[in-house]
Amino acid sequence: MTKPTTDDHPHVAVLAFPFGTHAAPLLSITHHLAALSPSTHFSFFGTPSSNSFILSSNTNLPPNVKPYDVWDGTPDGYAYTGDVQEEMGLFISAAHESFRKGVDRAVEESGRRVSCLMSDAFFWFGKEMAEEIGGGVMWVPFWTAGPHALSSHLYTDFIRESFAGDVTQREDELLSSIPGMSRVRVCDLPEGVVFGRLDSLFSQMLHKMGQALPKADAVFINSFEELDPTFTNDLKSKLKCCLNIGPFNLISPPAQVPDTYGCIPWLDKQQLASVAYVSFGSATIPLPHELVALAEALEDRKVPFIWSLKDNAKVHLPDGFLETTKFQGIVIPWAPQAKVLGHKAVGVFITHCGWNSLLETIVGGVPVICRPFYGDQRLNARMIGDVWKIGVIVNGGVLAKEAMIDCFDKILLQEDGKQMRGRIKSLKDLALAATAYKGSSSDNMRELSRLVSSPCK
Incomplete structure (x- = not known):
């Protein structure tokens, strides 16, 4: 006792x-x-x-x-x-x-x-x-x-x-x-x-x-x-x-964390709401063929990107991808996620839909492409896509090139994306009000x- x-x-x-x-x-x-x-x-x-x-x-x-x-x-x-x-x-x-x-x-x-x-x-x-x-x-x-x-x-x-x-x-x-x-x-x-x-x-x-x-x-x-x-x-x-x-x-x-790989200076050179930020958290990674599909979609649409990807997973990227896209985006093992999502150049977040990431993207005001894996991630994705309507869920739950191209076009180029940004801004404003004194x-x-x-x- x-x-x-x-x-x-x-x-x-x-x-x-x-x-x-x-x-x-x-x-x-x-x-x-x-x-x-x-x-x-x-x-x-x-x-x-x-x-x-x-x-x-x-x-x-x-x-x-x-x-x-x-x-x-x-x-x-x-x-x-x-x-x-x-x-x-x-x-x-x-x-x-x-x-x-x-x-x-x-x-x-x-x-x-x-x-x-x-x-x-x-x-x-x-x-x-x-x-x-x-x-x-x-x-x-x-x-x-x-x-x-x-x-x-x-x-x-x-x-x-x-x-x-x-x-x-x-x-x-x-x-x-x-x-x-x-x-x-x-x-x-x-x-x-x-x-x-x-x-x-x-x-x-x-x-x-x-x-x-x-x-x-x-x-x-x-x-x-x-x-x-x-x-x-x-x-x-x-x-x-x-x-x-x-x-x-x-x-x-x-506490403030160092921007070891220069994400913020790189983002400062990009156009408003044009960049795709890719991160699937520290514990999950899509299958190799999904990484290939995502890389090909980014390259095909010439979407500027920051991709947080562990070094041991880079071998799954298409041959020559890192070289041909070296002026289009950066692939790094870690990014200061909250800072990145809070930058005005980021226009879409490709994520596993972990709860902390979801809150960070709301605070950043960035629409989402959801590729959930397990636990509460599928439920978070459903709320994002069908309830709050601040993002889309990848078709069939698996990254595919043409589906990703459609997602990029919808969020970055079309009216749907503009409406998503408006809705997520409303949630951000509510979050800011809730945490005010x-x-x-x-x-x-x-x-x-x-x-x-x-x-x-």
Whole structure:
């Protein structure tokens, strides 16, 4: 059991999910909350590898934030096969016990009893752990993706009952009975709802999460209420307290990163809204024939481009492409994405539709060509293409030359693109208003700070 203390100052235990792009935004939010409440102590828990990675770019933590390493679940002498699901499974199986031991250590070192558990939403056991600690400890989880993806997990049992049987025969049916999803198809749902291995550890984690989140004292999301009021209102009816605090890159802008490859000076020489920016995130890459199709479409239409592509993937580009397009575009292993999307020369973003990228393109005011891969990306793409109408989804979900040419023409040259830019500018204006001092997200961030910084009941 966690050792009680006589110190009534708040102590927030922050439990990070150490895979993908989960831990870094939670650390950033912790940093922001620590600045808002200097008297509150924050203990941040992650695996050694995750902490080492995210702390390397967050060296100036406030004095009231202390990171701790917890066990990643790997038994001594264990040999990994290279499957990330295997690594994730070992961590999840040990997470509850690992975090409890970490919290006990932080309590002993700080002399403060824990008053709040702030965790990644994936940790469905957060409520149980808070009750184990006792003393009125709150559980406040963070959902890193969008409100529509969160809704799909809250409605998982309802969806499974509604589409029982061979779901592949009904994958094009609309989820019109769920608020906000009248344009969403069954096949757009993330794996673990009705598709994929529903008995896998990851699918079970998501299912348990959807059942547990209504018990949380509050859930906070990196989104803004005005993005989709239907989802906002429905989530507020399903959760005790739902706080949209984003786009977080506007609430608390990240540290400036160097433009190592000279993207911005290159963009300064291009025409207004003429450049295609291509990036599929850090974890995904299209198949080789898709890279060829995209390269050929760019070259055929002579679209200026910045392509963020890892060096080991360049071998899949067409022979001679880099040489023949050296005055048309640049292929680099990394780009300062937020800066690039905020530049007036960028006219279209070709993306996997990760949530952070979607928010960055809204803030940048840039229409989207969607090539989703997994998770919430298909759902994000459907919202982009058919609900908010700020972009297009590639036909068949695969990059093909003629289809890409049509997308470039539509967004960069035709009236459709002009209308998309108008709609995305409206969303950008709403995001800016939400994160202004009197805006909804700023108010919600202050409420989040008040909640997590409250002393034990």
